Amino acid sequence: MGAAAWLTLLLTHPIEFRTLLQFWLFHEQKRDITSMKEHVTSGWDRQTMRRCWEFLDMTSRSFAAVIKEVEGDLARTICMFYLVLRGLDTIEDDMTIPDDVKQPILRSFHKLTVTPGWTYNDCGPKEKDRQLLVEYDKVIEEVNLLDPEYRSIILDITEKMENGMADFAHRAATAGATYIDKVEDYDLYCHYVAGLVGEGLSRLFSASKKEVSWLGTQLEISNSMGLLLQKTNIIRDYREDCDDKRYFWPKEIWGRKEYGFQEMKDMYAPGAKQRAQWVQSEMILDALRHSTDALDYLRLLKNQSVFAFCAIPVTMAIATLDLCFMNPAMFQRNIKIRKAEAASLIMRSTNPRDVADIFRQHCRSIHAKAVPEDPNFLRISVACGKVEQWCEQNFPSFVRMPSTAGNPPTFDSEDARTSILKKSQEIDQTITHRKRMAQLQEKQVAHGGQVKPAPEQQGIPWELFALFGAIFAILLLCILGVVWVVVKFSDSS
Numbered sequence: 448m449g450a451a452a453w454l455t456l457l458l459t460h461p462i463e464f465r466t467l468l469q470f471w472l473f474h475e476q477k478r479d480i481t482s483m484k485e486h487v488t489s490g491w492d493r494q495t496m497r498r499c500w501e502f503l504d505m506t507s508r509s510f511a512a513v514i515k516e517v518e519g520d521l522a523r524t525i526c527m528f529y530l531v532l533r534g535l536d537t538i539e540d541d542m543t544i545p546d547d548v549k550q551p552i553l554r555s556f557h558k559l560t561v562t563p564g565w566t567y568n569d570c571g572p573k574e575k576d577r578q579l580l581v582e583y584d585k586v587i588e589e590v591n592l593l594d595p596e597y598r599s600i601i602l603d604i605t606e607k608m609e610n611g612m613a614d615f616a617h618r619a620a621t622a623g624a625t626y627i628d629k630v631e632d633y634d635l636y637c638h639y640v641a642g643l644v645g646e647g648l649s650r651l652f653s654a655s656k657k658e659v660s661w662l663g664t665q666l667e668i669s670n671s672m673g674l675l676l677q678k679t680n681i682i683r684d685y686r687e688d689c690d691d692k693r694y695f696w697p698k699e700i701w702g703r704k705e706y707g708f709q710e711m712k713d714m715y716a717p718g719a720k721q722r723a724q725w726v727q728s729e730m731i732l733d734a735l736r737h738s739t740d741a742l743d744y745l746r747l748l749k750n751q752s753v754f755a756f757c758a759i760p761v762t763m764a765i766a767t768l769d770l771c772f773m774n775p776a777m778f779q780r781n782i783k784i785r786k787a788e789a790a791s792l793i794m795r796s797t798n799p800r801d802v803a804d805i806f807r808q809h810c811r812s813i814h815a816k817a818v819p820e821d822p823n824f825l826r827i828s829v830a831c832g833k834v835e836q837w838c839e840q841n842f843p844s845f846v847r848m849p850s851t852a853g854n855p856p857t858f859d860s861e862d863a864r865t866s867i868l869k870k871s872q873e874i875d876q877t878i879t880h881r882k883r884m885a886q887l888q889e890k891q892v893a894h895g896g897q898v899k900p901a902p903e904q905q906g907i908p909w910e911l912f913a914l915f916g917a918i919f920a921i922l923l924l925c926i927l928g929v930v931w932v933v934v935k936f937s938d939s940s
Contacts, residue, residue, distance in 0.1 A: 555609075604647035668744040694711045727778075755796060767784055
């Protein structure tokens with residue numbers, strides 16, 4: 448941003464100006480892949496790898512930033528994984544390639560990815576990532592330099608993805624299937640293009656030893672991570688995809704009789720605003736069902752750089768769903784969250800509790816915008832309630848975390864759960880104390896010692912009773928003696 452842009456932002460959006468300024472001043476870039484000490488893991492000293500990092504910046508600036516922050520050689524591995532799948536996706540998306548040419552390339556792409564010197568120059572001139580395939584030999588060279596375990600995972604995921612993409616591309620080309628019909632087909636397509644990415648990343652995290660070994664076997668929640676991101680992009684890119692005659696929204700949703708649409712493009716026609724928003728809310732509802740799985744996945748991550756790499760895209764996704772919900776502008780143009788909000792999300796996406804708060808905040812916003820006239824109103828409320836319930840179960844709101852590390856948490860005194868917690872703690876302490884005294888008595892018996900009752904159960908010793916009795920008797924005799932003297936003296940008078 449130039450000086451004029453900063454000044455304009457200060458005058459028009461002062462709070463956003465402050466957020467961006469904080470981000471620029473205080474958000475520390477943890478890693479510089481170009482520095483000499485990082486060359487061993489980043490590969491920046493090799494011309495081919497340097498070109499791959501440039502391709503990463505060209506194809507996805509948002510993902511490039513978070514990938515570069517990942518520790519060690521895992522960043523370079525994820526970079527290559529991304530570029531391989533981007534090359535595959537570019538061929539699948541290119542509508543200028545005939546199906547009989549596209550099919551063999553797609554189905555053998557995992558082999559071509561390790562074939563030295565292979566490139567592809569026949570993508571359409573308007574395909575934005577065609578240059579990646581023109582220079583794909585550089586990607587191949589770097590893939591072949593990866594650790595064999597990393598390379599095996601990348602090729603395995605590529606093979607699964609290429610076959611799924613080829614099936615959908617062939618069906619569209621031969622059967623005239625312009626639209627995806629069923630929600631289950633929509634889920635399957637998103638699994639091939641994004642869910643498998645989540646699976647591959649989980650396996651790479653485990654192989655790097657930065658995460659637990661069994662993370663790579665968590666297929667369902669890994670798949671949900673990918674589906675949440677992919678469905679968010681499909682919802683947001685509605686107008687751009689319609690203009691390019693690419694239709695990813697399932698007809699089972701937008702083609703319902705109550706919505707009254709014959710074609711997907713009818714949703715941005717004049718007079719269709721309200722009905723289009725009902726379709727939009729059902730698409731967002733479908734994406735929200737992956738939210739709690741994504742939160743479960745993030746709770747499993749232990750490495751900070753891996754956590755940030757996964758958390759930042761999903762917090763951007765939930766913020767984007769919030770932006771799109773009940774927003775008619777989405778049908779007219781491609782909308783995005785503002786830079787200041789993106790900067791705030793990046794700074795806040797540092798731990799599972801804060802990410803859960805972000806999800807809760809945006810789900811509450813979605814629920815607040817929902818209207819009873821929407822046929823999906825109740826289901827939207829339930830979906831947002833599930834996120835709220837997940838957050839409350841895992842990070843109760845009456846527990847206040849300290850602002851300074853090392854201090855114990857505090858509790859909201861006005862919340863009824865605080866008194867319940869304190870009473871529970873008292874009961875636990877009493878039970879623990881009684882168990883300790885019982886164990887002590889058992890040890891004394893085992894060693895032949897005399898068992899002394901617990902302090903709270905000890906009575907008054909008999910010696911003390913005798914002393915008190917003697918003192919009482921003496922006092923009584925003294926009193927009787929005084930009385931006898933007084934009476935005797937009175938009689939003499």
